Amino acid sequence: MKYFTLLSLALLASASALRTQATKKDPTQGRYLQEVCKVNHDVATSPSEVTVHVEQFPGENAHFNITLDDPRYGGKTIADGWCIDWDRLIGTKDWSVDIYSAYSDKIPDAAVDKNNMLPNLAWLINNIAVGDTVDEVVQGVDCKGKVTWVDLQGGIWGLVDDVNGTADSDYVKFRQECVAQWVRDQAIANGGDYKIDCKDPNEQIPLVMVIDAGIVITNQTIIAEMNVHLIPGLCECGTPTAAPSKAPTSEPPTSKPPTTMTPTTETPTTKSPTTKAPTTKKPTPEPRRS
Ligand SMILES: *[C@@H]1O[C@H](CO)[C@@H](O)[C@H](O)[C@H]1NC(C)=O
């Protein structure tokens, strides 16, 4: 009895954990494609608007804390959030949003500049985390640094948005440009055709949140990093069939582990998450450009 209670608490804790240095995907482990899982992206798409609370600049881990309280998204959850839409504005408050799986074909075209990069964005949030170390030549420049949330945000804009900032903005002033480019370039090089990995207990899906009035998108499109196991029905995993002579049908068995990702010098799994800020400077970008 006690054992089960503890076990379920442990499972709950791991299911609700956000992806950090401690919970990031182990690049040596590869993906768990042996079992056949189907991902039902429709259940992650809300049939009507959902009220979420957006907190801008919550700290060193993300651009936003996004609080949801809806059984379709695991009850009360705080998710790390990112801007994917430089041109529109948002701020700290409750917002009524339409929620889509990043893989949904129902996302309004006008909401995201480079919709084709959304699978790469899913790769990015599962494989790159604040605190990662960069030490290599990026775009011809010798680049060394630790990824901060501002760098990660810059890489996300570089990946999915036509604009990644304006030179006079704090988002550009406070980021290490080559580190942001590294984030973007890794996602472009390794994240194409990325598929949600239901066998990873920490797997995150980008939930795209769109704020509109009728067909007009009024405020910034954002994403929340949501653990796939918190969304009931998203992962449908059957029992593995005994040695099928044919390859499983639902997922191509070709995906290789992201071997081209730069190995960090630290072991990703044993490190406990540091609460320390990666840099001493705390960017305070203008709220209007978020
Ligand atoms: C943001 O969310 C994290 C959990 O992911 C929490 O530790 C932190 O206190 C939150 N910060 C704010 C300002 O809401």
Ligand SMILES: *[C@@H]1O[C@H](CO)[C@@H](O)[C@H](O)[C@H]1NC(C)=O
């Ligand atoms: C939301 O967008 C409107 C324009 O559509 C803008 O006037 C308003 O400032 C935005 N809200 C925030 C909090 O940025």
Ligand SMILES: *[C@@H]1O[C@H](CO)[C@@H](O)[C@H](O)[C@H]1NC(C)=O
């Ligand atoms: C931002 O945009 C500039 C101009 O297009 C580009 O040179 C730079 O590499 C971009 N940075 C990122 C992080 O995408």
